[in-house]
Amino acid sequence: MLESIDLYLRDLRTAEKELILLEAQRDELNLQITVLKSKIVHLGALTQRDETRELLADIGLSEMCGIVIRRAGGPLTPVDVRRLIADFGYDIERHSNPLASIHTTLKRMEEGGKLKAVRLKDGSIGYTRIIPNRIGEAAAKKPRHQR
Numbered sequence: 492m493l494e495s496i497d498l499y500l501r502d503l504r505t506a507e508k509e510l511i512l513l514e515a516q517r518d519e520l521n522l523q524i525t526v527l528k529s530k531i532v533h534l535g536a537l538t539q540r541d542e543t544r545e546l547l548a549d550i551g552l553s554e555m556c557g558i559v560i561r562r563a564g565g566p567l568t569p570v571d572v573r574r575l576i577a578d579f580g581y582d583i584e585r586h587s588n589p590l591a592s593i594h595t596t597l598k599r600m601e602e603g604g605k606l607k608a609v610r611l612k613d614g615s616i617g618y619t620r621i622i623p624n625r626i627g628e629a630a631a632k633k634p635r636h637q638r
Contacts, residue, residue, distance in 0.1 A: 518561050525550060525558060529580025552596050555581050557605065566609050566617025569593045 528550075559575040560567055567575070572593050577583050586592040597618050600606040606618045 518558065521554070522558050522562060525555070525579050525581075550581065552576075552583075552586070552592060553600065555579070556593065556596050556600065560606060560618055561620050563619070566611060566619040568611070568615050568617050569597055572597065572618075 555576040556572055559572055559579075563571075563575075569590060573583060573590055576593075583589040583593075597606060597608075601608050601618065605621060607621050608616050608618055611617045
């Protein structure tokens, strides 16, 4: 019985590692797609083809915030997030109060367990990604059934 549990835990850890790798690859692809869309929008503007702006319109603020935070080497403040998503060409000005929209989005992502708020040295609040817990470790520490 214990051998099967060990086998299951090993398979679970392998699946968790693969999931983390695939999510990182997806994030990288999303970033590359966003950068390419931004480039198309900018080139479209230079050639008077304004319809290219629609390419970035389907990307939501939550997705953009998630992309820049996952790519960051450390916590980002809402002001940092605003600057980075604007650098990608995302039309942040389509929001009536961009910084408030970013604050609200980051708070919702924190409440949803996707981000963690941390106090920075200057006293401000920054947000960083949460590395997923390993299910296998939790299962190994706390058995489901006792006999």
